[in-house]
Amino acid sequence: MDRAFEGRAALVTGAASGIGLAVARRLGQAGASVVVADYDEDGAQVAAGELETSGTRAEPFVVDVTDPGSVRDAVRFTTETFGSLDLAVNNAGVGGPSMPTGEYEITAWDRVIATNLSGVFYGLRHQLPVMAAAGRGAIVNMASILGTNGFAGSPAYVAAKHGVVGLTKTAALEYADKGVRINAIGPGFIDTPLLRETDNPVRERLISLHPQGRLGTAEEVAEVTAFLLSDRASFVQGSYHLVDGGYAAQ
Numbered sequence: 595m596d597r598a599f600e601g602r603a604a605l606v607t608g609a610a611s612g613i614g615l616a617v618a619r620r621l622g623q624a625g626a627s628v629v630v631a632d633y634d635e636d637g638a639q640v641a642a643g644e645l646e647t648s649g650t651r652a653e654p655f656v657v658d659v660t661d662p663g664s665v666r667d668a669v670r671f672t673t674e675t676f677g678s679l680d681l682a683v684n685n686a687g688v689g690g691p692s693m694p695t696g697e698y699e700i701t702a703w704d705r706v707i708a709t710n711l712s713g714v715f716y717g718l719r720h721q722l723p724v725m726a727a728a729g730r731g732a733i734v735n736m737a738s739i740l741g742t743n744g745f746a747g748s749p750a751y752v753a754a755k756h757g758v759v760g761l762t763k764t765a766a767l768e769y770a771d772k773g774v775r776i777n778a779i780g781p782g783f784i785d786t787p788l789l790r791e792t793d794n795p796v797r798e799r800l801i802s803l804h805p806q807g808r809l810g811t812a813e814e815v816a817e818v819t820a821f822l823l824s825d826r827a828s829f830v831q832g833s834y835h836l837v838d839g840g841y842a843a844q
């Protein structure tokens with residue numbers, strides 16, 4: 595068993611479900627202690643309980659990533675509970691409605707940008723000083739293939755994910771000489787609760803966009819996340835890694 599994260603403390607946002615939950619499990623399997631942070635209080639408790647049962651030190655924490663104070667408290671909770679913050683995954687995100695840009699609801703725009711872009715910034719804003727002071731740390735920001743490709747009907751999501759890629763590169767430049775690595779992941783469409791709301795014809799269309807002819811799994815994204823957080827990725831800095839079954843190669 596890979597114990598790459600033995601003795602390390604991880605903060606994963608959006609960890610009650612989908613990709614975040616798979617990441618929390620994967621990091622825990624490799625020895626990390628994990629703060630399962632989510633605004634779904636029950637979901638965070640269930641997830642942390644499941645991790646504990648399988649031998650991972652895990653604590654739930656209720657965070658709203660659209661609130662900078664709440665994100666600051668999640669970082670503080672991690673260092674106070676586990677003694678350090680070595681790994682962070684800024685993963686919490688929402689899909690938002692599907693509407694053309696000229697009709698997109700302003701309230702939906704604000705919510706998607708607040709969660710998917712500002713939420714990642716607030717994470718970096720509070721994680722980076724702690725990691726820089728310790729002289730080490732690794733962060734993964736969950737972008738999307740829509741961090742570099744457009745997608746009709748999703749202006750807020752696409753804009754936010756493009757923003758996450760730019761933010762990742764910038765923070766990576768700033769903290770490269772301080773022992774902190776920051777990278778982003780660009781998943782294709784992944785079979786998680788975020789997508790399960792979509793009706794069957796839409797789902798079939800999404801599947802058809804992937805040359806591998808299927809959606810990805812949360813575990814496949816978690817595997818690359820774990821690699822980027824590990825010392826095996828020691829020279830990987832400020833980059834964006836697709837996990838997309840060939841989507842963006844077309």
Ligand SMILES: NC(=O)c1ccc[n+]([C@@H]2O[C@H](COP(=O)([O-])OP(=O)(O)OC[C@H]3O[C@@H](n4cnc5c(N)ncnc54)[C@H](O)[C@@H]3O)[C@@H](O)[C@H]2O)c1
Pocket residue numbers: 607608609610611612613614631632633634637657658659660685686687688709710736737738739780781782783784785786787788789
């Ligand atoms: N599923 C996909 O196809 C896909 C593809 C590319 C990128 N992503 C990205 O991966 C990340 C995880 O998505 P998922 O598919 O696992 O979705 P999901 O809906 O299964 O999980 C998202 C989690 O984030 C939490 N969350 C949402 N808003 C929050 C907030 N303000 N504060 C705290 N927690 C909040 C939710 O409660 C939920 O537990 C998102 O950033 C998403 O944009 C998903």
